[in-house]
Structures are given as structure tokens and as C-alpha cells.
Amino acid sequence: MAFPSLLFHFLLLLLLTTTLPSLTTAFPPKINTTAYPASDIITRDICIIGGGSTGTYSAIRLSDSGQSVVIVETKDRLGGHCETYTDPSTNETVDYGVVSFHNIDIVKNYFARFEIPLTIALDATPGQVIKYVDFRTGESVAGYAPANATAALAGYAAQLEKYAYVEAGFDLPYPVPADLLLPFGDFVTKYGLEDAAEFLFGFQQGLGHLLEQFTLYVFKNFGLGLMQALKTGFLTTTRWDNSEIYEKALAELGPNVLLQSHVIATNRSGDGVKVLVQTPSGSKLILAKKLLVTIPPKLSNLHGFDLSPNETSLFAQFLNSAYYTALLRRTGIPPHISLTNTGANTSYHIPPLPALYSIRPTRVPGLYNIKFGSAFALSDAQVQALIVESVLRLDTAGTLNTTTPEFAAYADHTPFELTVSKEAIEGGFYRDLYALQGQRHTWYTGAAFHTQDSSLLWEFTEGLIPSILA
Structure with missing residues (x-):
């Protein structure tokens, strides 16, 4: 209201x-x-x-x-938010909180001060096969293929250029430009950015309901710096231990x-x-x-x-959204399979929250990285139960032969995105x-x-x- x-x-x-x-x-x-x-x-x-x-x-x-x-x-x-797990059987480390950094001088200088070498972060494990699944049903989304977001992202970047000041903070002009206060779904429609919506949702984890969020906060979370990082690559530590x-x-x-x-x-x-x-x-x-x-x-x-x-x-x-991360083992999911939550019959195939964003294999065989988001805070017991139900639903639907998973690690990053009302932003x-x-x-x-x-x-x-x- x-x-x-x-x-x-x-x-x-x-x-x-x-x-x-x-x-x-x-x-x-x-x-x-x-x-x-x-x-x-x-x-x-x-x-x-x-x-x-x-x-x-x-x-x-x-x-x-x-x-x-x-x-x-x-x-x-x-x-x-930086969480790192050490697997007891292999002694391998897995980052399941902060996974990468921008390829910029302040990052390189900070890590160099502690003599920590950096490398380009790779987004996928070798041979990974991505399945697009609606976690509400556990079923693969028939006939789905990700949209080619290249042109729409260029249009998005052109819009970011108009409001370059949001890259440095919240030093906003007054009156605040009306486009920054549009629900992002309306902004997408206004500027024909439909093909970029799902891509942005994947990057804007923890932001809550992306299409309902004010465009200002979307720009803050996926701004010019991230657009540049898509070109230069992100950094992580060479020892895979952020x-x-x-x-x-x-x-x-x-x-x-x-x-x-x-x-x-x-x-x-x-x-x-x-x-x-x-x-x-x-x-x-x-x-x-x-x-x-x-x-x-x-x-x-x-x-x-x-x-x-x-x-x-x-x-x-x-106000705030909620974000949770975890590592699962004994899921029954094959080691080369990566699962992306994809809404069937939803706007831009964006899944409704609260829900998993994805289940990704890690560099430790049999260990899976979990990201879970909600527009509001949930108890740890609720989140973990929803994660387990989502994994088991894959088996019920006949998509994969899954079993009740075990949590190797879990972290609650709530409160995550802090926001205020449109009236508050307009009021200074x-x-x-x-x-x-x-x-x-x-x-x-x-x-x-x-x-x-x-x-x-x-x-x-x-x-x-x-x-x-x-």
C-alpha cells in the first residue's frame, strides 16, 4: 500500500x-x-x-x-558473507559465500598486501551440463532455451550510463528520476529489455522479487562495474580460498x-x-x-x-530481503549436472520466491553449491526443509534419481538487501x-x-x- x-x-x-x-x-x-x-x-x-x-x-x-x-x-x-568450506576427505576448499571479485586495482592491491595470488574465476566445472528445472514441480521445462541477452544487455548498459552516479553510492539528484523508481518489471517493458530479464535475475541473487524491486536497487546491484567485469572476467584466489x-x-x-x-x-x-x-x-x-x-x-x-x-x-x-547459501552432499545428482531454477509459465521464466536459485557442482566431487532467496526472512529450519523438498521433488518428478541430501555447510546472510519505500527515496x-x-x-x-x-x-x-x- x-x-x-x-x-x-x-x-x-x-x-x-x-x-x-x-x-x-x-x-x-x-x-x-x-x-x-x-x-x-x-x-x-x-x-x-x-x-x-x-x-x-x-x-x-x-x-x-x-x-x-x-x-x-x-x-x-x-x-x-565470505564463507569457505574445507572438505575433510580431500582437504579441498570451496567458497560458498563470496565467490568472486572485480578485476580492478583496489582488489588486486588489497590481496597483494597479504601476498594472496589471484586468478580469473571460472563459472563452471569442466563438462558441466545445465538442466533447466522448475523446482516447484521438479520437472524440466520443456522446450526452454535461454534468451540471447546480448542486445538487451547493451540496451541495459545504455540506461545505466544515464545514471552513472549510482555506481558510486546513493548521491541522488532531487527530484529523483522517475525511471529509477519504476518497478523493474515496468522498466524492462518500457525499454524493451525482456531478453535480459532472466540473465539479470541470475546475477541479482538475494534481491528478492526482481521485477517488483525499484530499478534504482537493480542498477545498484548490477551496474557499470559488473558490466565491465563481464568483459574482463572476475577474480578469485588461486588457492580457491576467499x-x-x-x-x-x-x-x-x-x-x-x-x-x-x-x-x-x-x-x-x-x-x-x-x-x-x-x-x-x-x-x-x-x-x-x-x-x-x-x-x-x-x-x-x-x-x-x-x-x-x-x-x-x-x-x-x-526493509530487507533474505539470502541463504549451503553445500549439500549425498544428493544422488550426477557430478556433471548443474540445475537452474526456471519458472514454467512465469514472466521471463523467472521462478517465484522463496526458492532455490540453483544447484551447482563444486570442485569437490559429490558436493553441491546451493543458493536460496526470499523476499522476506525465513528460519533456518524452514530454508533447509525447502531445500531438501526441492531436491527430493526431482526424484518424484522422474527428472533425476535423488536422495535425501546432507548439509555439509549452511549460512544465513539475512538481512541482505536493505531498501526503503518509494516515498522515502523521493523524500530525500x-x-x-x-x-x-x-x-x-x-x-x-x-x-x-x-x-x-x-x-x-x-x-x-x-x-x-x-x-x-x-
């Missing part, structure tokens, strides 16, 4: 003033600095919240610039990384910032000059933060979001401020570093 602008803001204000104290951090715990012995106080120039792609990159670059840093990370490792850079970063940062830790409270009202953190060894008080937040700024992620009314109002507007949401940079000694980076792409996020963060150092 689309609200008129004034009514929308009235209802949002009513929601914030009546429900937020119980949902977020309107009244975080106070920090009594005298209650902590010197051994539990960490003094740094910059405290970084989140040790994912941007958090780790920021820590290394700021440290290289002479700043003392500390990272607060909830997981037991650095790397965020997590290696995070392992080496962790070894270098050492005690400056607090793993399995979370924020209890923050205070950003003085000359610097105070961050109270719960760690496996007890609570620690971080005293820093500046704070860099790299986690998705959803209110549910910001318990304990002393959010201002403006921050609360902005972050409360974020991203102008106001970017205006938060530097306020109350706090800076922000991460996908909500740019896009779900490590390579492009490192570029965005690189552009932010001078203002942090100023």
Missing part, C-alpha cells in the same frame, strides 16, 4: 514514539567508566562495529594509516579483534565515544575517538546504541542517511550505504577514509 507523503510520515512518527523504547535503544544502559579496571578498558583511535568485508578492510586501511583500531564482531571469525584474506587480517590485527562479542551500550555525547562490549572473557569498555559502523543498520542490530531520534527514524525505514532518505557521516563522532559504511558487492564496498570505504582521518 502506498501512503501519501504526509500520512506516511505521520504514521512513521506515531510508530516511533509508541513502540521504539521496547524494540531498540532509545534508553541504552548508562556507562559508568569508573566501574572498570584498567585491564578491562581498551583505548583506541577508532572502534569498528562489524568484522565483515567493510569492517575488515577499514581496520587494515586505518591501521596502515597510523590509526589504532579495535573491531567488535559477533561471529567467531572475520569475513561476514576467506584467506580474512584469516591473514585476523592474524595481523590479533588482540585488536574482539570475536564473539556484541555491543551492550554506547555513549557518543562527549569528546569521543564509549562502547561497552560483552566478550567471551567478560565485559570490556572501549574508549575511542571515533566509531565506524559497518553492520546492517537495522534497529534489531542496534540494541544498546544511543541512537538519536534522527538515526532511529532513518534506520526504522529499512539517502540524502539524510549520508548526512549522518561524521555526526556524533560516527561514520557508516557497508551495503546499506552502497551495494552488496565486496569490491565496490572497498572502493566506497576507501572514499570515506579521508573524512574519518580528518
